[in-house]
Amino acid sequence: MAIENINNLTNDFVLVWLDSTIETNKNHQNTKVLLQRLIRVRLLTFDDPDQCIDNITDEPLKRIFLIISNTFGKHVIPLIHEFPYIQSIYIYYGDQEKIEAWTMPYSKISGIFIKTQALIHKICDDVKVHDKNGDLSMSMFHLAEKENKLEQLSKESVTFMWYQLILKVLRLMAKYDSSKDEMIAECRTIYDSNAAEQMKINDFEENYSPIKALEWYINGSFVYRLLNKALRAQNIEIIFKFRFFINDLHNQIEQLYHQYLDNHSSIIDHHLTVYRSQHLDMEELDLLKSNVNELISMNSFLSATLNQEIAKLVADTNDQLNESSSLQWVIFIINISNISKEMTPFAFLKNSSCLQDEDQEEEEVLFTMGTIFKIQSVEQHENMWHIHLQLSKEQNELSQSLVDHTMKQSGSELDPLLFGWFLYRMSEFDKAERYAQLMLTQLPSNDKGSGNAYNLLGLIYQNVHRLEKSVECYEKALDIYSLL
Known part of the structure; x- marks a missing residue:
């Protein structure tokens, strides 16, 4: 994966929904839950058009996606259509022929929707187009490389x-x-x-x-x-x-x-299966297909649901994107086997008292950052892809083995400079230098870690033929070590 600059951090998304029945319609409430889980953007709901318009005009730095009922649409859309921060408009429910008669002049209208699935899919598609940072962050490790020297690792394993x-x-x-x-x-x-x-x-x-x-x-x-x-x-x-x-x-x-383990200690051979609906492009899907039986790391905190029907509701659609499309809906089916304290932890959010919607019926789980799974299979079932992943304590043990092997290869112990030594051994001297300099701003000046940072800088400068700078850093490292 290429390292990219982090741009447009303030240009966030807001999903706005204007409908007179938004608070009373059970289907609308369920759709809200699905949208929040899939997109994780701010969702603002209104049943009053004036209040909605006032709030929209207060969000000039945001990119707004607007869901609106036909009843309000014909009066509100002419007022807000030309606002530059309005990205897309979705008309949800109503007589399609009558709606089409008045919507023709408005290019930002992405569609007229009767079915919830179609609405959800279109919003997900549009947000993905505008948000290139919205992709699932994942990386693979090829098990055949587990004894390789760092310099011999593939790009994916690095x-x-x-x-x-x-x-x-x-x-x-x-x-x-x-x-x-x-x-x-x-x-x-x-x-x-x-x-x-x-x-x-x-x-x-x-x-x-x-x-x-x-x-x-x-x-x-x-x-x-x-x-x-x-x-x-x-x-x-x-x-x-x-x-x-x-x-x-x-x-x-x-x-x-x-x-959770303490409350379920009586269960022998404890297993769970959780599900995650996810939009992947064909490049990502091909990467998964070519890495069956390898390890995959989710490089952020990953959410999933125990409710298979919710996952299917999101991903199951008659207009599933075909093989020639760049985007595909998939369901990650995550099998968690032999649940124990030795495994990477995950939390049941319903039990955490932190959900905004207390009536939410979905049982959602959140895996910690860097959770490692084994890719068991990637198969197409009718109109969707099923990606089977496995989580067990064996993946945790293997991950620790890989870290231990990396520390041995890097000549480093488990300390703040470990990552810098990894970059150095990969001959990423500019990145290793920036990292070591970063550590010097974080660590106490008389800390052993600061001495290690200067020692690493000395080696880096020696490799790039900045010998005076190298000697200077070695001397600073020795001064710190002499005080320990």
Whole structure:
């Protein structure tokens, strides 16, 4: 996966739904749940047109996708159609022929929808077109390479190890007190001209606590958006500023997982199956098909559902994209076997008291960042793709074995410089230098880690023939070591 710059962080999506029955129609309420789970954007609902228009005009830095009833559409759309931040408009329910008669002049209308599935699919398609950072972030490791030297790893396996090592280091670095302040400062900078988001950042600064990490993540806040964009772009600087939150979220997931184990300790040979509907392009699907029986790492926190019918409702459609299309709907079927404390943790969100919708019937689970699965099969069933993944303690053990092998190859121990040594051994000298310099801003000046960072810089500069700089860094490393 190519490393990309993280762009347009403030240009977030908002899904707006205007309908007089939005709060009373059970089908609308269920559709809201599906949209929030699939897209994870802010969803604003209104039953009053004036209030809706006022709120839309307050969101000039957002990209707005509008669902609107026919009753309101013919009066509201002429007023807001030319706003540049309106991306797409979806008319939900009504007589199609009558609606077509008045919608012809409006190019932003993406369709007239009677069926919920068609509406959901179209919104997902449109958001994906506008949001290239919305893709599922995943990487593969080829098991045949598990004993290879780092220099002999394929590009896919290198990316896999990149995420595994950065996660190890993030958790080590979370103990430094400045990390929360750094994250808040970064968020303020990104949302500098957005008063609404600044208020939410103030709320986070004043009221956040580690037991609220899940709540801040799953409810589509700025934390969710910025963290996932940084993870997809492999932006080390921003990822590190979120390290305390990543650590808190992992710890809360782990705590909920252990509570679940304690409550189900009487179950022998405990198994579960969870499901995730996902839009993949053909390149991603081909990558999965060519890596059956290999390992796959999900490089962010991954959600899924215990309710197979909800997954099928989203992915099962008569107009499923065909083989020639660049986009395909798939269902990840995740088999979790022999559930135990040795496995990578996951949390049942319904039991976490952090869902905004208390009436939500779906049982959703959240896997921690960097969870590793084995790809068992990728098969087409009628009008959709089924991707079977397996999670067990064996994947966890294998992951640790790969990290141990990488540490041996890098000549490093499990410390904050591990990731830098990995980059150095891969001859990524510019990236290794930036990482070591980053560590010098994070670690205490008299810490062994600072000495290790200068030692690494000395080796880097030696390799790029900057010998005076190399000697200077070696001397600084020796000065720190002499004080330990």
